[in-house]
Amino acid sequence: MVNKKKNNYVSKDKIRNNFERKEPKNIILSIKKASYRYNDAEENDYALKDVSFDFESGKIYAIRGRSGTGKTTLLSLISGLEKCTEGEIIFDGKSLNGMNLDKYRNSDIGIVFQSYNLLPFMTASENIILSMDANGLKIKNKKEKAIELMEKVGLKENYADRKVLRLSGGEQQRVAIARSLSYNPKMIIADEPTGNLDKQTETEILEIFKKLAHEENKCVIIVTHSQNVCDTVDVIYDLKKVKDVSASK
Ligand SMILES: Nc1ncnc2c1ncn2[C@@H]1O[C@H](COP(=O)(O)OP(=O)(O)OP(=O)(O)O)[C@@H](O)[C@H]1O
Numbered sequence: 001m002v003n004k005k006k007n008n009y010v011s012k013d014k015i016r017n018n019f020e021r022k023e024p025k026n027i028i029l030s031i032k033k034a035s036y037r038y039n040d041a042e043e044n045d046y047a048l049k050d051v052s053f054d055f056e057s058g059k060i061y062a063i064r065g066r067s068g069t070g071k072t073t074l075l076s077l078i079s080g081l082e083k084c085t086e087g088e089i090i091f092d093g094k095s096l097n098g099m100n101l102d103k104y105r106n107s108d109i110g111i112v113f114q115s116y117n118l119l120p121f122m123t124a125s126e127n128i129i130l131s132m133d134a135n136g137l138k139i140k141n142k143k144e145k146a147i148e149l150m151e152k153v154g155l156k157e158n159y160a161d162r163k164v165l166r167l168s169g170g171e172q173q174r175v176a177i178a179r180s181l182s183y184n185p186k187m188i189i190a191d192e193p194t195g196n197l198d199k200q201t202e203t204e205i206l207e208i209f210k211k212l213a214h215e216e217n218k219c220v221i222i223v224t225h226s227q228n229v230c231d232t233v234d235v236i237y238d239l240k241k242v243k244d245v246s247a248s249k
Pocket residue numbers: 038039040041047065066067068069070071072073074
């Protein structure tokens with residue numbers, strides 16, 4: 001089922017016949033006619049134009065589109081790193097425009113990057129504890145909590161004291177996901193999290209994201225170029241080049 005929206009962004013809901021579902025939607029984040037222009041861009045040079053997407057808790061989403069269609073820009077807006085030039089983003093019923101964005105980023109959103117962004121000379125557990133400290137978490141036994149999070153993403157306890165530079169790419173991404181879970185966020189957003197991994201490892205990482213969505217009711221949003229990811233998720237949103245969108249209006 002492909003649902004062509006007015007704004008020419010295409011969404012495809014793979015959930016069993018979405019229109020026939022009786023239960024109310026559990027929307028955690030809503031992007032409403034969001035546009036974004038970088039400060040140094042010319043007046044009409046938008047990186048994103050009129051994007052409207054809804055995201056529900058308990059589902060896993062892919063955002064795909066060719067290079068330069070604004071996928072990373074969209075994640076910056078969702079994570080509150082940038083503010084919409086026009087339109088707005090509503091999280092849990094409140095507009096990000098009037099929100100304390102540092103608090104939002106430090107409690108509601110977990111972020112996972114393609115290149116893991118871990119500190120290589122620190123151990124896996126130290127990287128996770130660093131994030132707990134940065135977010136001001138008051139936990140008695142942080143190492144125990146870090147090990148618990150690592151086990152959740154399939155890493156045994158003996159990995160806790162291993163330096164990150166001695167871990168494989170797939171293992172590093174597991175640590176990065178564990179780190180993003182340290183403050184139990186409602187949403188996890190990931191920018192090409194499997195872009196550096198082989199297909200088997202990608203599938204294993206996707207299983208973790210799927211569990212977080214389907215068993216822990218988190219909303220997981222993955223920017224991706226991978227067909228394997230698109231085949232796994234519940235909903236796919238396609239972004240198109242702003243120029244293509246304008247031309248077809
Ligand atoms: N800091 C910036 N300043 C000015 N323009 C930017 C900046 N970052 C991105 N852009 C522009 O915004 C547009 C969207 O970029 P973005 O990085 O969001 O695309 P993307 O879909 O993530 O691409 P890719 O698949 O290559 O990662 C591009 O035209 C890019 O040149």
